[in-house]
Each structure stands twice: as structure tokens, then as C-alpha cells.
Amino acid sequence: MHRTGLLLLLLYALIPGLARAQSTYEGQITVIRDMIERRQYTQARIQSEALIEAGRQQRLDEVEGYGHYLLGRVLLQNPDASSKSRVEGIQELRLASRRFGAAGQVALVDSISVTLERLVAANPGDYSVPALPAGSVPLVTPTPEALDETALNAIVALQSAEIEALNDSQLRQLLRIQQQDIALDSFKFQVLNDSFRLMRQQMQLEEQRSLTREEVQRRNFFIVLALGILVALALLYLRYRSSQRYQVRIRDAQQRSDELLLNILPQSVARELKDTGKATARRYEQATVMFSDFEGFSRIASSLDPEQLVADLDRTFRAFDEIVERHGLEKIKTIGDAYMCVGGVPEADPDNAARAVRAAIEIQDYLSTQDKFRARIGIHSGPVVAGVVGRDKFAYDIWGDTVNQAARLEAAGKPGEVTLSRITCELLGDDFDCELIGTFTAKNIGEMDRYRVRSSRLTKNPS
Structure with missing residues (x-):
């Protein structure tokens, strides 16, 4: 309850x-x-x-x-x-x-x-x-x-x-679809019947195989042997593919190493260093060195963020690189805001002075379109010694009094101008309009004539 x-x-x-x-x-x-x-x-x-x-x-x-x-x-x-x-x-x-x-x-x-x-x-x-x-x-x-x-x-x-509701045409179409369905069902039945017949044949074949045990064992032996051969071939193929991939990685690494080496050294010097393990220093009797330096760089650097300063320098020096490469010169290095390149090194070039001056004029034309930097450029021609220095972070460099005089001419020049030595002006001949500005006292060198390039009389593009 x-x-x-x-x-x-x-x-x-x-x-x-x-x-x-x-x-x-x-x-x-x-x-x-x-x-x-x-x-x-x-x-x-x-x-x-x-x-x-x-x-x-x-x-x-x-x-x-x-x-x-x-x-x-x-x-x-x-x-x-x-x-x-x-x-x-x-x-x-x-x-x-x-x-x-x-x-x-x-x-x-x-x-x-x-x-x-x-x-x-x-x-x-x-x-x-x-x-x-x-x-x-x-x-x-x-x-x-x-x-x-x-x-x-x-x-x-x-x-x-x-x-x-269907009309005669629709009825005929419906009848045709039904006939097709009947034909399809008949075909499916025939396929099913054939499948059953095939299954019976397979069963009879299996019964015949089961009558002879030795034949079955021989078949299994050959199957195992074939599988073993396939496994061996697969292992050999995998080893071959692994070796191929390893070779591709080696080639890629070697290519990256070569590209990096060519970014640091001239092609002929890089080839010699790669083949012999060292690069022999050489003397060049006729070369032209170009120095450039930005006016008031310390003031500019103090007014910009570090990231912006580096971005502006990178954009400007990239433009310098393209101009120098287009005129057949060899970039040596950058030191802060200074940029140095040379013509006639490492391959001798009788037209190295004209190439250097054309490149300098194009650099000044480029800077005139920018609002960040103005540069002084000095150029001098003479003998230099070129070679590779260093063990780990090696660099290709040039030495000699020609380098020092190019640097002194750059320091004595004016922003937006290309300052030349008398020797470089004589090498140019009548291809350029040069003007004697005067003389100045160069440190550790003495009195030097200072010329200014006003224009080039050549109109053709550099090769």
C-alpha cells in the first residue's frame, strides 16, 4: 500500500x-x-x-x-x-x-x-x-x-x-525509360549470372589445385621467392633514391656555396680559390679606384631611427651596386657610409677610367633624384695590388698609393661633383669635359691637382 x-x-x-x-x-x-x-x-x-x-x-x-x-x-x-x-x-x-x-x-x-x-x-x-x-x-x-x-x-x-496528366510524348518517353530499365536489369542479371559461372569455374580450379599438395607447395615456394626478390629490389631502389636525394642536396648546397662565394669575390678569384684553396695576390699596373662618401652622414644618422637609416642605406647601396655592375666595375667594400669600387680589376680593361667616371656620373644623377643623401666622389688611376685576406670571413681588397689618392680626392671634393686626378683626366681623352679646379695638399702625399667632370660627350649606353 x-x-x-x-x-x-x-x-x-x-x-x-x-x-x-x-x-x-x-x-x-x-x-x-x-x-x-x-x-x-x-x-x-x-x-x-x-x-x-x-x-x-x-x-x-x-x-x-x-x-x-x-x-x-x-x-x-x-x-x-x-x-x-x-x-x-x-x-x-x-x-x-x-x-x-x-x-x-x-x-x-x-x-x-x-x-x-x-x-x-x-x-x-x-x-x-x-x-x-x-x-x-x-x-x-x-x-x-x-x-x-x-x-x-x-x-x-x-x-x-x-x-x-502526361501527354503522348511524355508517355512514350516514360515507356522508353521503362524499357531501358528493363534492358538494364536484364544486363545486370546477365552479369550476375556470368559472375556465378566464373565463381563456379574458380571453385573447380581450386578443387583441382587442392588435389596436388606438391604443386601447391611449389607455387608457395615460388611466391615467397618472388616476394623476396621484390623486397630486395625495393630496398635497392629505396637506397638508390636516397642516394639520389643526397646527391641533389649536395649539389644544392654546393650551388648555394658558389653563389655565396660569388657574392663576396670576383668570379675569377672565386674559381681560383675553389680549385686551389687559395687566391694569389696580383699587381695591376693600370686600374681606376672610385671612392664615395655621404655629406653630413653623422647628422643624418642622429635624426633617423636605426631601422630607417639601415633601410635607406640598403636601398642606396643597392642602386650603387646595379650601376657599378652595369659599367663593368668591381665593388670592393662599404665602410659605414663610404663606398669603394675599382675598374680594371681583376680583369685588365684599357677603358677602366672611362667606365669608372661614367658610373660616378650616373651615381650622382641617381642621388640628385633622392632626398636623403648627397655624396662626394673621388677617382684616381694607377697601379694597385689585389688579393684575398682573412681566414674565416675573408674579403677581396685592393692596396696601394692609388687607393689613398682616390680617398684624398673624395675628401677634397664637393657634394654632387665627381673629382678626378690629373692622371685620370689624361686617360679619358676627349670623351669627357673636365675642368681644373685647383690644387690641394693631400695628407702623406703632397700637392695634388684637382679636376671636376662637367659632362660626358658619349651618349651610348655602357655595354
Whole structure:
């Protein structure tokens, strides 16, 4: 008695909760009905499927039944729905009748039965589904078998209506498709029959092989031997591929090393260093050294951020490199804001003085278009010694009094001008318009004549 009382109390507590849970879906059902009336079939279908899932999760048969019923209305009443969709709509109505029957809603089950009978007797193309009545319980409740038969008749009627709506051309096309389907089914059956025949032949072959154990053992031996050979060949191939990849990595590393070496040294010097392990110092009787230095660099450096200063120097010296390379000169080094290059080294060039002066003029023309730096440039021609110094971070450099005099001429020059020595002017001949500015006292050298290049009379581009 005590347990029975507890169960009754639990049922009394649950019944209001179930009623509230079911009543929360009435608004959603009303919204879906309005969507159907306004022909918003896509949204109504989504909401109906959600209602079905909610009823299934909450185990509310009536709610799930309403979801199936509304989904059936959407699929049947949508004018753009296919015949397959309308068949699905009839099946949804059948599912709705089952859910309503499980919930004890006999009147709703009878209404769906009447709806299915209307679909059987309806005119072709009329798939409208009336709303469920709030009516009373019918005198005779249809059995599940009767509902299934009615649903089947509705499907047959729907398909018959679809067929009757077809014209002669469509019927011929449908008949042709059916004939093709029959031919395809016949072909599939023939393929299946051939497969069975092949399987029987294979079984007979296996039976024959099983009769001779020695033959089977010999076959297995050869299979193992073949597998061993394949494994050996695969290992050899993998080793070969690994060796090839290693060789490619070596070549790539060697290429990067050569490129790095060519960025540091002239090509002929780099080749000699690579072949012999050392580079022999050489004396060049006729070379032209060019020095450039920026005016007021310390003031400029103090007014810029380090990153901006380095970026400006990098952009400017890159332009210098392109000009020097285009005129066939060899860049030696940069020291702070100073830039030094030479012509006639490491390969002798009788036109080295003219090349150096043309490069200097182009550098000054480039700087005149910039707003950061102005440079003094000094050029002197004479003998130099060139070679590689250092062990780890080796560098190609030049030495001699010619280098010192080029540096003194640069210091004595003016920003935006190209200052030359008398020797360099004599080497230029009539190709350039040079002007004697005067003399100055060079440290450790003495009195030096100072010339200025005003213009070049040559118009052709350097080779």
C-alpha cells in the first residue's frame, strides 16, 4: 500500500508537467499552419521536421503526430513537389495516424483516414489536405490494416493521376525509360549470372589445385621467392633514391656555396680559390679606384631611427651596386657610409677610367633624384695590388698609393661633383669635359691637382 501511494503521488506530480510540455507546442503548430496557408512551404517543412524531432525526444506522441501530419500537408499541397515527395506526404499522414492512435486521439486518426479516402477519390492535381477537426470520437475507429490499405490506395491514385496528366510524348518517353530499365536489369542479371559461372569455374580450379599438395607447395615456394626478390629490389631502389636525394642536396648546397662565394669575390678569384684553396695576390699596373662618401652622414644618422637609416642605406647601396655592375666595375667594400669600387680589376680593361667616371656620373644623377643623401666622389688611376685576406670571413681588397689618392680626392671634393686626378683626366681623352679646379695638399702625399667632370660627350649606353 505504501508503494502504491508513492506511485500515485509521482503520477499526480508528472501529469501537470506533461500537460505543460504538450501545451508549449500549440503555438508552434499554429505557426506552421499559418505558413502552409501562406504557401511558405520551405519554412513550414523545416518547422514540421523540428516538431517531429521535439515530440520524439519528449516522447509526446500527439506532438509527434501533429509534426507528421503537418509535414504530410506540406509535401502534398506544395505545387512544386514531385510525385515522389507527394508519396512521402501520404506516408507522413500514415505515420501521423499511428502517433495519434498511440496518444489515444481516435478522432484525429479517423480524420486522417477520411483525408486519405478523399485523396483516392480526388480529381487529378487536387492534393489539398483539410485541417484536423477538433471533432468528436467517431462511431467506428479504422483499424491499422484499413489505414494501410487506404494509404496504399491514395498512393496508387496519386501515381495514376500523374500518369494521366502526361501527354503522348511524355508517355512514350516514360515507356522508353521503362524499357531501358528493363534492358538494364536484364544486363545486370546477365552479369550476375556470368559472375556465378566464373565463381563456379574458380571453385573447380581450386578443387583441382587442392588435389596436388606438391604443386601447391611449389607455387608457395615460388611466391615467397618472388616476394623476396621484390623486397630486395625495393630496398635497392629505396637506397638508390636516397642516394639520389643526397646527391641533389649536395649539389644544392654546393650551388648555394658558389653563389655565396660569388657574392663576396670576383668570379675569377672565386674559381681560383675553389680549385686551389687559395687566391694569389696580383699587381695591376693600370686600374681606376672610385671612392664615395655621404655629406653630413653623422647628422643624418642622429635624426633617423636605426631601422630607417639601415633601410635607406640598403636601398642606396643597392642602386650603387646595379650601376657599378652595369659599367663593368668591381665593388670592393662599404665602410659605414663610404663606398669603394675599382675598374680594371681583376680583369685588365684599357677603358677602366672611362667606365669608372661614367658610373660616378650616373651615381650622382641617381642621388640628385633622392632626398636623403648627397655624396662626394673621388677617382684616381694607377697601379694597385689585389688579393684575398682573412681566414674565416675573408674579403677581396685592393692596396696601394692609388687607393689613398682616390680617398684624398673624395675628401677634397664637393657634394654632387665627381673629382678626378690629373692622371685620370689624361686617360679619358676627349670623351669627357673636365675642368681644373685647383690644387690641394693631400695628407702623406703632397700637392695634388684637382679636376671636376662637367659632362660626358658619349651618349651610348655602357655595354
